[in-house]
Amino acid sequence: MKALENVPPVLRIVWQSGPYVVALGLLFRVVASLVPVSTAYVSKLIIDVITDIVQHRTTFAASATHLWWLAIIEFALAVSGSVAGRLIDYYDSVLADRYTRHVSIAVMRHASQLDLQAYEDPVFYDRLERARVQATDRLGMIQSIGRLFQQVLTTLSLSAAILFFSPWLLLLLIACLIPAFLGESHFAFLNYAKNFRQTPIKRQLDYLRQLGGSREAAKELKLFGLSNFLTGRFTDLSNQIFDENLELFRRRLWAVSLLSLVSTGGYYGSYVWVIYQTAIGAFTIGTLSFLTQSIINASNNISQIFSTLSSIADQALFLTDLLAFFEMRPTVTSRPDAIPAPRPMVRGFEFQNVSFRYPGTERLVLNRLNFHLEPGERIALIGQNGQGKTTIVKLITRLYDPTGGRVLLDGVDLREYDIEDLCREIGVIFQDFMRYEMTARENIAVGRIEFLSDLSRIRSAAEKSLADGVIERLPRGYDQMLGRRFESGVDLSGGEWQKLALARAYLREAQVLILDEPTAALDARAEYQVFERFNELTVGKMALFISHRFSTVRMAERIIVLEDGAIAEEGSHDTLMAHGGRYAEMFELQASSYR
Ligand SMILES: Nc1ncnc2c1ncn2[C@@H]1O[C@H](COP(=O)(O)OP(=O)(O)O)[C@@H](O)[C@H]1O
Numbered sequence: 359m360k361a362l363e364n365v366p367p368v369l370r371i372v373w374q375s376g377p378y379v380v381a382l383g384l385l386f387r388v389v390a391s392l393v394p395v396s397t398a399y400v401s402k403l404i405i406d407v408i409t410d411i412v413q414h415r416t417t418f419a420a421s422a423t424h425l426w427w428l429a430i431i432e433f434a435l436a437v438s439g440s441v442a443g444r445l446i447d448y449y450d451s452v453l454a455d456r457y458t459r460h461v462s463i464a465v466m467r468h469a470s471q472l473d474l475q476a477y478e479d480p481v482f483y484d485r486l487e488r489a490r491v492q493a494t495d496r497l498g499m500i501q502s503i504g505r506l507f508q509q510v511l512t513t514l515s516l517s518a519a520i521l522f523f524s525p526w527l528l529l530l531l532i533a534c535l536i537p538a539f540l541g542e543s544h545f546a547f548l549n550y551a552k553n554f555r556q557t558p559i560k561r562q563l564d565y566l567r568q569l570g571g572s573r574e575a576a577k578e579l580k581l582f583g584l585s586n587f588l589t590g591r592f593t594d595l596s597n598q599i600f601d602e603n604l605e606l607f608r609r610r611l612w613a614v615s616l617l618s619l620v621s622t623g624g625y626y627g628s629y630v631w632v633i634y635q636t637a638i639g640a641f642t643i644g645t646l647s648f649l650t651q652s653i654i655n656a657s658n659n660i661s662q663i664f665s666t667l668s669s670i671a672d673q674a675l676f677l678t679d680l681l682a683f684f685e686m687r688p689t690v691t692s693r694p695d696a697i698p699a700p701r702p703m704v705r706g707f708e709f710q711n712v713s714f715r716y717p718g719t720e721r722l723v724l725n726r727l728n729f730h731l732e733p734g735e736r737i738a739l740i741g742q743n744g745q746g747k748t749t750i751v752k753l754i755t756r757l758y759d760p761t762g763g764r765v766l767l768d769g770v771d772l773r774e775y776d777i778e779d780l781c782r783e784i785g786v787i788f789q790d791f792m793r794y795e796m797t798a799r800e801n802i803a804v805g806r807i808e809f810l811s812d813l814s815r816i817r818s819a820a821e822k823s824l825a826d827g828v829i830e831r832l833p834r835g836y837d838q839m840l841g842r843r844f845e846s847g848v849d850l851s852g853g854e855w856q857k858l859a860l861a862r863a864y865l866r867e868a869q870v871l872i873l874d875e876p877t878a879a880l881d882a883r884a885e886y887q888v889f890e891r892f893n894e895l896t897v898g899k900m901a902l903f904i905s906h907r908f909s910t911v912r913m914a915e916r917i918i919v920l921e922d923g924a925i926a927e928e929g930s931h932d933t934l935m936a937h938g939g940r941y942a943e944m945f946e947l948q949a950s951s952y953r
């Protein structure tokens with residue numbers, strides 16, 4: 359049963375999500391599992407006393423106290439059984455909530471530690487999505503595991519009691535159970551194998567269901583009239599599952615009914631034997647009652663153990679993705695002996711023969727690239743789409759490590775630095791920056807979340823990026839909820855979002871600022887203003903900006919033209935124009951379109 363391999367790691371996760379809750383839940387399960395055998399035993403004692411009274415071996419007066427005490431104990435047992443049951447339910451619910459929270463947080467934490475590369479891999483993404491779904495709603499499994507524990511304990515305590523009265527009886531019972539055991543485990547296995555086989559179909563079903571109700575797909579589904587197509591496919595696939603299930607359920611019904619006939623025969627055989635022993639005087643009537651109760655109870659518990667086990671196996675199957683996700687390890691990590699980022703940086707960043715290809719692809723995006731970004735220098739990086747500009751930024755920020763060559767900071771390989779500390783010194787806004795569906799203030803504060811409540815810092819960052827003008831126009835200013843997802847949210851235009859995102863870079867107060875085409879949605883004049891500001895504000899800092907607009911690019915002290923993964927030309931605007939190469943050509947092309 360491969361699915362059961364998932365159970366120990368899941369138990370560990372359950373334990374971690376609330377050790378006290380688990381411990382208390384187990385404690386009350388121990389109590390509850392001892393109640394049946396104790397109740398049966400106390401009622402045996404009561405019956406024995408009463409038999410003695412009825413047969414005049416003793417008088418009621420002589421045994422009254424004893425009898426009442428037994429009744430009180432029986433009552434106390436019933437009460438503790440029911441109280442324990444309530445408490446078990448209570449702790450199960452608490453544990454389920456804690457488990458959901460614990461796993462959701464663990465999934466978020468773990469996801470944030472994985473390589474960026476992982477996110478660009480569809481298989482990973484799929485797994486992450488499923489892990490997210492599996493993180494929640496596992497109350498059923500937690501309950502089943504607890505129930506299994508209780509059923510096993512109950513059965514053991516009852517068996518011990520039976521063993522005490524008659525080892526033979528226990529042996530007989532076990533022998534009768536074997537066929538049922540084999541049958542149940544055989545079908546549990548078939549069921550597991552079936553569920554496993556059906557997983558791809560179930561994924562398809564999930565996908566179809568989600569597609570049918572998704573906002574992204576709604577437009578096309580309507581226009582192309584795909585509704586019938588989707589529901590038709592859904593019906594076909596679910597019929598497939600349905601038929602397979604029905605087939606197995608039928609076979610199981612037959613086989614299990616026949617086998618349970620054997621075990622039922624066994625129980626009644628033992629019952630007859632106990633009656634016989636009582637009739638010849640070897641057992642008291644109390645013992646008769648005790649053993650009958652115990653036998654029925656034990657056999658019920660044993661058959662429940664089978665169904666609990668197969669339900670655990672079923673549920674554990676669904677956790678495969680979650681566990682596989684937790685097994686994934688990042689490759690871009692800080693070394694144990696990592697050093698802090700230099701403050702201040704004195705020699706800057708140096709690319710030495712850097713080559714890079716994205717994992718799983720053939721093409722070298724960067725091919726023996728060499729360049730130096732010195733402190734106090736502002737470089738503009740240009741090049742056509744797909745030439746590797748963004749890739750350079752990803753290497754500087756260690757979202758990826760180079761395939762060949764080295765990136766140095768102050769003469770030391772970037773891989774020697776502590777990643778988090780390094781990132782603290784770099785402010786980057788990517789072309790596909792995030793639009794957080796949060797307030798304006800939070801949208802800026804994400805640049806450096808410690809400053810969330812420092813409104814004066816956030817204001818000053820907004821002034822620098824020219825976002826203050828945007829925020830002034832919002833009805834609730836800095837506390838305005840942005841985006842359309844939440845009530846009272848106000849959506850911004852692309853250019854307005856960009857100004858807000860830029861404020862994050864300024865808030866960061868980092869030594870290096872990188873803007874990777876974050877201003878494409880601004881019109882040429884607004885972009886010019888933004889970059890003029892950027893130029894004033896980054897005096898003395900290292901800055902790298904990527905833009906397609908030559909009106910902006912020409913402001914940079916040094917311009918690097920990237921082509922085929924290497925530097926084609928570099929120099930100031932005037933030098934490059936005088937040189938009359940690629941830069942001059944591209945500049946003329948763009949200038950002519952404005953004339
Ligand atoms: N995650 C990725 N996996 C595979 N190829 C990628 C990935 N990201 C970018 N590329 C490819 O690498 C090349 C350079 O991309 P990029 O650095 O984003 O270019 P630029 O920013 O200059 O437009 C492009 O050809 C792009 O298709």
Ligand SMILES: [Mg+2]
Nearest residue numbers: 747748789874
């Ligand atoms: Mg890019």
